[in-house]
Amino acid sequence: MSSPDPTVTSDAEPTGAEQSFSELGLDDRVLKALKDVGYETPSAIQAATIPPLLSGRDVVGLAQTGTGKTAAFALPILSRLDLTQQTPQALVLAPTRELALQVCEAFESYAAHLRGVRVLPVYGGQGYGVQLSALRRGVHIVVGTPGRIMDHLDKGTLDLSELKYLVLDEADEMLRMGFAEDVETILADTPEDKQVALFSATMPAQIRRISAKYLRDPEEISVKAKTTTSANTTQRYLVVSYPQKVDALTRILEVENFEGMIVFVRTKNETETLAEKLRARGYTAAAISGDVAQAQRERTVNQLKSGKLDILVATDVAARGLDVERISHVVNYDLPIDTESYVHRIGRTGRAGRSGDAISFVTPRERRMLTAIEKATRQPLTQMQLPSTEDVNATRLTRFDDQITAALEQTARIDRFREIIGHYVTHHNVPEADVAAALAVVAQGDTPLLLSPEDDRPTRFERDDRERAPRPDRDRGDRDGDGDRPERRKRPARGDFATYRIEVGRRQKVEPRQIVGALAGEGDSRARTSAASTSGRTSRSSSCPRTCRRTSSTG
Numbered sequence: 001m002s003s004p005d006p007t008v009t010s011d012a013e014p015t016g017a018e019q020s021f022s023e024l025g026l027d028d029r030v031l032k033a034l035k036d037v038g039y040e041t042p043s044a045i046q047a048a049t050i051p052p053l054l055s056g057r058d059v060v061g062l063a064q065t066g067t068g069k070t071a072a073f074a075l076p077i078l079s080r081l082d083l084t085q086q087t088p089q090a091l092v093l094a095p096t097r098e099l100a101l102q103v104c105e106a107f108e109s110y111a112a113h114l115r116g117v118r119v120l121p122v123y124g125g126q127g128y129g130v131q132l133s134a135l136r137r138g139v140h141i142v143v144g145t146p147g148r149i150m151d152h153l154d155k156g157t158l159d160l161s162e163l164k165y166l167v168l169d170e171a172d173e174m175l176r177m178g179f180a181e182d183v184e185t186i187l188a189d190t191p192e193d194k195q196v197a198l199f200s201a202t203m204p205a206q207i208r209r210i211s212a213k214y215l216r217d218p219e220e221i222s223v224k225a226k227t228t229t230s231a232n233t234t235q236r237y238l239v240v241s242y243p244q245k246v247d248a249l250t251r252i253l254e255v256e257n258f259e260g261m262i263v264f265v266r267t268k269n270e271t272e273t274l275a276e277k278l279r280a281r282g283y284t285a286a287a288i289s290g291d292v293a294q295a296q297r298e299r300t301v302n303q304l305k306s307g308k309l310d311i312l313v314a315t316d317v318a319a320r321g322l323d324v325e326r327i328s329h330v331v332n333y334d335l336p337i338d339t340e341s342y343v344h345r346i347g348r349t350g351r352a353g354r355s356g357d358a359i360s361f362v363t364p365r366e367r368r369m370l371t372a373i374e375k376a377t378r379q380p381l382t383q384m385q386l387p388s389t390e391d392v393n394a395t396r397l398t399r400f401d402d403q404i405t406a407a408l409e410q411t412a413r414i415d416r417f418r419e420i421i422g423h424y425v426t427h428h429n430v431p432e433a434d435v436a437a438a439l440a441v442v443a444q445g446d447t448p449l450l451l452s453p454e455d456d457r458p459t460r461f462e463r464d465d466r467e468r469a470p471r472p473d474r475d476r477g478d479r480d481g482d483g484d485r486p487e488r489r490k491r492p493a494r495g496d497f498a499t500y501r502i503e504v505g506r507r508q509k510v511e512p513r514q515i516v517g518a519l520a521g522e523g524d525s526r527a528r529t530s531a532a533s534t535s536g537r538t539s540r541s542s543s544c545p546r547t548c549r550r551t552s553s554t555g
């Protein structure tokens with residue numbers, strides 16, 4: 001499948017006239033899904049790569065993480081998918097399980113209106129049973145790490161004979177992590193007439209060689225992101241699990257001194273859901289999305305400008321062109337899909353020389369996107385901690401003090417109430433301090449003024465990393481778990497055990513079962529000899545301990 005040097009296009013950069021997804025030739029059902037999630041205009045890499053991929057041409061896309069590459073290859077694949085074919089039509093190789101899961105979720109989101117599309121994530125750390133049963137039922141798209149894909153190919157459980165599309169996502173990262181041999185094996189074992197899309201942040205010699213060997217006359221597209229953020233905007237992030245985002249946002253609203261705020265979410269459905277939760281907590285919040293009528297949008301924006309509204313929950317599309325001077329904070333409740341969207345979002349604050357704050361919620365699975373944002377903006381984001389009970393209580397007490405101070409300035413009303421309090425003290429013989437405390441209780445109502453220590457449970461946020469950490473892949477030493485090949489596990493020393501390395505493997509046409517069988521046979525002979533000498537009976541057991549299977553090394 002060797003080819004001449006790839007055709008090189010000019011660097012793709014955003015232009016003044018924004019293109020719409022409807023102009024790219026995508027399936028109408030895919031366009032409907034894009035509208036549902038609030039996507040309106042394609043990023044530079046999407047606009048440049050979708051048309052050639054739809055036409056069936058191989059593509060080499062050079063772009064940084066966070067520029068929207070997933071949609072660049074997922075949308076054309078879904079638009080050309082044959083739902084009657086039950087064997088895998090598309091294979092996406094990703095360097096880590098986290099990226100594989102993200103890509104899988106993106107496919108499922110874009111396929112919301114394509115009935116019957118089945119997408120399967122395949123990665124180390126997950127049991128084979130789930131993957132095998134899904135493959136038996138039939139899948140259209142497989143997204144996996146090279147190590148586990150190779151496992152399935154070796155076992156004959158993954159049929160790629162009718163594969164039409166193959167994507168190498170973060171190709172340079174896969175090679176850096178030692179998957180070059182696996183990637184080339186997979187490329188060589190798939191149909192020659194498949195369409196290949198290779199995406200990489202850089203183009204080292206090894207990537208260039210793979211492109212020349214396995215891609216047919218590819219079109220090379222390079223995207224240079226131009227992203228700048230205001231120096232007046234302080235950028236912070238908070239690591240938090242998805243279920244705890246509402247609680248985390250509430251804590252932040254308690255302690256941050258903000259005028260107006262925009263909270264960005266990913267979907268239009270989430271805008272109203274979150275706005276309702278904030279209103280239930282006593283905040284003046286409203287939602288806008290691409291589906292909100294223009295008249296309603298203008299009313300909501302005017303309320304934000306006038307101070308009748310403090311929090312606006314919005315999608316990217318709805319907030320385009322929004323310019324409200326009193327917006328002091330932007331919160332990325334959901335991280336955007338690309339770095340350009342991030343820059344557009346936080347550009348809503350820190351305008352006209354004013355200072356601004358941008359806070360991003362980052363789930364453990366989104367750390368790669370955080371790194372991409374820092375790299376693209378050339379500005380580090382400072383990690384913040386969830387405000388503690390003490391922080392919230394200190395803020396509440398300060399505000400309570402301010403309310404008392406403001407009330408004391410209303411001398412006419414104070415004089416009238418002083419008379420009322422004096423009358424109560426005289427007739428009930430109660431100290432004035434107790435009466436003041438009782439009035440505070442009446443004013444506060446049933447909601448406690450201060451949080452209790454039981455309300456401060458930061459471990460539920462910190463626990464998320466441990467809860468989400470997949471179990472080691474016992475079949476391949478977890479080589480494709482986090483990408484890097486781990487050191488071999490050292491077994492605890494017991495007795496006179498010794499470690500042996502067997503320098504043979506598949507290249508010598510030796511199967512793991514043959515090695516295990518040989519070890520089991522030798523062990524069985526020694527067992528029979530030992531048993532005969534001690535009890536006069538011959539053991540017929542020929543089973544090898546389970547640890548034998550883990551210590552044998554195959555190439």
